[in-house]
Each structure stands twice: as C-alpha cells, then as structure tokens.
Amino acid sequence: MRRRVGLALLCSAAIAGPAHAGPAESLSFWDLKPGQLRILVASPQVMVTRTASGWEAYCRCPVVLKPNEIPEAMKKAIIAVEDRRFMEHGGVDLVALAAVLRGGLSRGGSTIPMQLLKNLVFHDLQGRDLFSKLERKGSEVWHAGTFDGAVGKQELLAAYLNQIEFGGREIVGLYRASRYYFHKEPRDLNLFECALLAGMVQAPARFNPVKETTKERAYERARLVLGLMVQQGKISQAERLRAERVGVRPGLLPEFRIQAQPFTEWIVQTLAPRFVQEGETIRFFVTLEPRFQRLAEKQLSDMVGEGTIPAEYEAGAVMMSGDGRVRAMIGSVDWSRRQFNAAVKTSVQPGSTAKLPLIVAACEAGLSPQSRVVDRPITATWPANGHLGYKGETTLLEAMASSRNAAAVRLTQDLGVRRVAAVSRRLGIEPGPDPDAGFVLGSFSTNVLSMTAAYATVANGGYRVAPTGVLAVVDGRGQVRASFLDPIRTRVIPQNCVAPTRSILREVVRSGTGRSAGLGRWAAYGKTGTSTGNADAWFVGWSEGRVLGVWMGRRRDAVGEGLAGKGAPAEYFRRVSSSANEMVEYRIAQQRGKAGSRTAGGPDRQKAANPQKAPEHRPVHASLAPRLDGPEAIRLNAAPRPPLRPFREAVPWLRDEDEDLSPW
Structure with missing residues (x-):
C-alpha cells in the first residue's frame, strides 16, 4: 500500500510541479538565465540560520x-x-x-x-x-x-x-x-x-x-x-x-584551509536581517574566491612571522574585482585571538590615499599630469612634506607620485574644497559634513572596504559600483529573495579623465612612494597613505583587474614604531598581487593546454634554479614565497621578467560570461 501511495503521489508531483513554489510574481531559481545559473552552481555559499537567540552561519567554501x-x-x-x-x-x-x-x-x-x-x-x-x-x-x-x-x-x-x-x-x-x-x-x-x-x-x-x-x-x-x-x-x-x-599514493601538500569567518560575519551583519526570518535557513551565494583568500592569509602570516609587520600591529585587507565583488577579506592578523573585522569595522584616517578625488577633480578642471602646480607651505610649516622639502613648483604627476602634501592642499584650495569634496563623494569616499582643504591628506575616517571600492572605480574605467559579497539569496524551496547578478554601474569619472588618473597612479608605483608595490612585468597602480604619527599605514591599488586595499595600524593600547604606507602595506600588495597574477596565468595556460614545462609546483626547474631580479622590486627569498600548491606555489621572481605589458583596458565584467579562458 505504501508503495502504491508513493507511486501516485510522486507521479502527481512530477506532473503538477513542486509544492509551495511561492507566489507567481516571485522570482524562482528557474527564472534565472542559463549563464546566471552556471555562475551560481560554481559559487561558494554562506548558510545563515536565524534563531530566537541570534544567528548561526558558516561558509561552504x-x-x-x-x-x-x-x-x-x-x-x-x-x-x-x-x-x-x-x-x-x-x-x-x-x-x-x-x-x-x-x-x-x-x-x-x-x-x-x-x-x-x-x-x-x-x-x-x-x-x-x-x-x-x-x-x-x-x-x-x-x-x-x-x-x-x-x-x-x-x-x-x-x-x-x-x-x-x-x-x-x-x-x-x-x-x-x-x-x-x-x-x-x-x-x-x-x-x-x-x-x-x-x-x-x-x-x-x-x-x-x-x-x-x-x-x-x-x-x-x-x-x-x-x-x-x-x-x-x-x-x-x-x-x-x-x-x-x-592503491593510494599520498602527496605532500597540506590540507587546504581558509579563514572565512570575517567574510561570513560581514554577510550576516549587512544582509541577513533583510532576508532571513526567525526559524529559517537561507542560502547566500557569495563572491568569495578561496584561492585568493588563501593567498591573502598566507602572505600576511609570512610577513608577521618574519617581522615585516610588527607584533603590535593589526591589519585588514579586501580584494575585489572591478565590479565590486569581494574575492578575499582579511579581518585580523590572527582571527583566532581577535575576532574583530578590521576590513569593515575599523574606521581610521586614510592618509594620502584620500588624494584620489583630488586627482580626478584636477583632470575634470582641465589639468593634465604635466600641468604645473605650486608646492609651498600655506603657513610657516603647514602642510609639511616631511623629508621631501618643498619644490616651489612641480608637475601634478610628480606631486602626486611623491605625495607632496603642500601641493595637494594648495591645489584643493585653487579648485575649491566643495568641488573636490563632491568628487570624493561621487567615488564613495565620505570626507565629512564640512571638510576643509586638509581632507585630501586624510583628515577624516573611513575603512578598507570603502577605499578599495573607490579605487575600483578607476580600475574599471570610471564606474562606481557598490562593494558586495553576494550574488543571490535563495531560500530552501528555490525562491530567489534577492539577485545581485547584474551589478548596477554608474559612471562617476568622465571617460577622458580615466587614463590621466591611471597614469598618475601608475607613476606612484613606478617611481613614487609606492615603488615597493611594483610587480615587474605586470602593470600596477595605486596610492600609499600614512596617517598622523604613522599610526595607520595604507596601500590601495590594482593589477590585472584585481583591486586590493590594505590597512595596517598599531593597536591603540600598544606602544611601538610606526609604519608607512610605502613599507609593509605596499609590500603586502606586491606579494599578494604577484601571487594572484601568477596563479591566474597558470590556470589560463593549463586551460589552453600550454602549461608547457611548468611543474606542479610552479615554473620549470631550470628557471626556478636560476632566479633573477625583477626590474621593479626587490627579489623575494624563496622561503617567503607562498609554499602552497600548483600555481599557488609559483615562486615570486623565480623567472626573468619580460617587458612590462599594458594594463588591460577591458572592463572585466563586460566579457562574455561563458568565456572558457576566464578562471573567475
């Protein structure tokens, strides 16, 4: 009898469709386009349950x-x-x-x-x-x-x-x-x-x-x-x-682990209250890329272990693509000891990374990178240029690359503080309710996520995008409660100002304060930042379409030496970005069937045995390279660098979503 009931009910279910499919006007998982379905089935998920006492969440990564x-x-x-x-x-x-x-x-x-x-x-x-x-x-x-x-x-x-x-x-x-x-x-x-x-x-x-x-x-x-x-x-x-x-022939690679809790916590705190009712478990399809997350964690751990980042310092970092999708998030130097997401919750002075809106505003006013600007103090000693001194007059390119504070404040006054502040808000950087000209030196407070999204605006060709970690929110019956699969883009930088802004940020890395962030054969763009008293140090930039922002700061209860953005933050950007670029190139080469002589651990042995110095940064000792697996284990600077190739102008998310050669 049970078998007959099962037969009847199963046949009727198959004919009539699923029960409780939801109201007709709601969006179902099956209403999504084929390309969108392919994206979701290849994505990690954060599972969120709302209970009477709070939230339970974990990442299926x-x-x-x-x-x-x-x-x-x-x-x-x-x-x-x-x-x-x-x-x-x-x-x-x-x-x-x-x-x-x-x-x-x-x-x-x-x-x-x-x-x-x-x-x-x-x-x-x-x-x-x-x-x-x-x-x-x-x-x-x-x-x-x-x-x-x-x-x-x-x-x-x-x-x-x-x-x-x-x-x-x-x-x-x-x-x-x-x-x-x-x-x-x-x-x-x-x-x-x-x-x-x-x-x-x-x-x-x-x-x-x-x-x-x-x-x-x-x-x-x-x-x-x-x-x-x-x-x-x-x-x-x-x-x-x-x-x-x-039989079984074990290898030597360690278990693959990542610390996804900061990212998961961010998703729960920002989106879960809107979409999850008490007693429900909802699936958030997310943008996290575990390989990039692992690289970001490994490089931070290495730098702490070798003393490049002092023990009394904390750090937060965000990697995102040009469409604002967060691929990796570092919340703390050691999450097991301090569960505070510095990438999102720490609000500190951004230093000279706040000069980005000034660069854009100058271009909008008709200035070019070669335009002359005045570099003299306004009062006897302010704004200070530190050890640089004052040049009297210089180009906009040199002033921004060398991070000349006096030139930046004078130019802000000449252009108009309100005008520059308006550009800052367009980029997603809030300078405060009534800023003065000093806000371009980073006198306000912000967080890593916001600054990274602002620089993504330049990286993607001038479009402001909201940083997001979620692709879609789907309940346990296949109803889509929210879809973020089509990012909303708003042009906030005129097309004619994108290239000049990029050229200035490129010069920062090529010859300015960001030289430690240079990537050799890959073009890198960005800006350093250091707050008053060297309490906070920043680097925000991008390479190959991946935008990475990092903040490092002394814990408020700690005593120790200060950091500068051109030091550990720029070095961290270089290590993570070069490793990520190598990894993506390796995967693309494999997909094209041209991995050639590369071994499972990286480049061919002959090249690995004869490392040469890259033209734009110091060699990294082999012990500091990410000893992971496959493309992750490709040693930094393990091979001679060919000539610098230009930045890809194509906006990453405008490519064919089905392109087989795009790893992510």
Missing part, C-alpha cells in the same frame, strides 16, 4: 574547478556509481525512476542533476517522512530537465564534484577532499584514489579512507566502483587490476 581541471578518471568513477546514464538522459533517468516506483523510495534513483538540486537548492525539503521525501523528489524531477539543459552536462558534473560534501562542512568539493585525504591536487589523483572518493559520496563517514575503523570498508567500496567502471566499459579489466595494485 569549495575551491571551484572547471570541467577540464577535473581528471577524466574522477568523472568516470562518479558517473559509474552515482548516475550511469548521466550522459544520455535529460536530467531525469526514467529507467532508474521506474525502478524507484517499483521498489520504493529507498532505492534512490536520483540523477546527478537531481542530487545537485537537493544539496544546492532544496535544503528546506530534507524531512525524512514520506510526504517530505515525495515533495522533494517531485521538485527534483520537475526541475532536473531544465537544470540539465540550462547548465550543460560538463558544467553540471563539475558543479556536482565541486559542491558535494566529502566529510563535513570543511571538506566541500573535490579539490578540498583531494588535499585532505591524499595531500595532492585533483589533477594528480590516480584511478584508485578517484574510485575511493567516488565511493564516499553516499556516506562519507562510513567510507572514510583514512580512518582506521572505516578504511577497509572504504577500500572495498573503491573496488566495487572499479568493478562498475569495468562493467560499464569506462575502463578495462587490466586498468582495474593495475589501479588496485597501485
């Missing part, structure tokens, strides 16, 4: 692999054990579904698209009673075909392997599982290791291959997977025997 970064053996293994007709059906396997209807719901029958929907969309339909199961299964069946057609087979398979949990919240996705269980990158997995991972999916705790009490069971499961692969013609019997003989 997989390292997203593209289809061609996943070993063919892994694809074959997961298809063999989870969805043998995956490449033939259109989202629903009618043969398997018929078996479910004959044998009861315990037989499963879910295809890979249906499982992905269950794990990624329908988290409210996870009840164990019969009707909850039928409701969820009906929703999965109803939408699986649309999902399959919109996303595509290869992308769906990659999304499934990226999003599945291989053992709790910390081991989400194939990449992190490969690092956790076998200490290697997915591309280095052998056939038996792929079979072990594929065999884990249904019950990760039961088939854990490294736990002594479950290891033998996991190995037996892997042999079963290999047998299925032989039966289905995916491998030969000889390949099966060879895989069993080789």
